[in-house]
Structures are given as C-alpha cells and as structure tokens.
Amino acid sequence: MSLIPSPAPAAPHAHDNHHHPHHPRHHVRFHLPHFHLQNAFGNDWFALKAEAFARFFGTPVFLIAQTVVVFAWMVLNIVGVFHFDAYPFILLNLAFSLQAAYAAPLILLAQTRQADRDKAHAEADAQHREALAKASEERQMVSATQTAQLVELVSQNNEMTELIRNLSQRIEALTIEMHGRVLPGGK
Secondary structure, three states: OOOOOOOOOOOOOHHHHOOOOOOHHHHHHHHHHHHHHOOOOOOOHHHHHHHHHHHHOOOHHHHHHHHHHHHHHHHHHHHOOOOOOOOOOHHHHHHHHHHHHHHHHHHHHHHHHHHHHHHHHHHHHHHHHHHHHHHHHHHHHHHHHHHHHHHHHHHHHHHHHHHHHHHHHHHHHHHHHHHHHHOOOOO
C-alpha cells in the first residue's frame, strides 16, 4: 500500500463536454423557461424573509425552542414568578392562535409554490428526456443508414474483386495464347 497518492485522472477538455446531451449546460435550456418559479415568494426582502420563516417552522430547532418557551411560560406562571397568564393560559392559547393564523398560510403558500416548481421541473425533465430520446433515435437512424451504405460498399467491393479475378484469368489466358504464337515452338 503506497502512501503516495495516485495522480488524478486527466480532466476532459472543456470543449469536449459542452455539446454532450448529458452535460449540465445542455439540460439548463429546458429549465430556463421555469426560472421565475425558483423563489416561492418572489425576490424582494419580505418574500425572502417569509420563505425563510416558512421553512424554519418545520425544523427541530423551532420545535425545541417553542417547547422550551411554552414550558417556561407555564412553569413561571404556575410557580408564581409571573402572574400575567394564570391557568388555563388564555394568553398562551391566543399566542398559539396568532402563530397558527400566520404560519398556516405561509406554509400552504410555500407548499403550493413548491408543487408548482416541482411540476415545472418535472415538465422540463420530461422535455429533456424527450430531446435525449429524439437525439438517440436520430443517431440510430444515422447508424442504420451508415450500416446500409457500408453493406452496399462491401457488396460492390465483392463484385469488383470478382471482376478483377475474372479479368486476371482472362489476361493470363491471353498471355499464354500470345506466348504460344510469338515464341518459337508455339502453334
């Protein structure tokens, strides 16, 4: 086992890949018409904050932090450190209602727009697959045409070889006949 790292494989030239149908730049043209769907809420400051907020709701950090806040709220009010929300915690229920009133539409909007993006990406991927299939079909047709041409050339080559063989035999026969007439001792 050698401690010297083996050389990395040679990177392909940039000009070799950009025409290949599986190259990322080839795939981008199908996604470009759907680029406006990249951000679920638009591109302004509020939209970016709203999307980040909607994404934060389902994280473990949010759930743990909310649990800690609610537990502390209840303990501090039950023990008597604070008296702003005594049992049955009406203010806490109001806070949850307010949170749900804003969270639900943000989450639904994010899910709807994500579904729209997923659908657009699926359509773009389908178009890409269709383009790849069409290109493959065209390559197969070209290959079939070239194969037919090659078969025809081989056939013509066989015919020419047979013609050359016949002509060679004819030349040999004529040469023998000429030698017999020209040379002494011939007919």
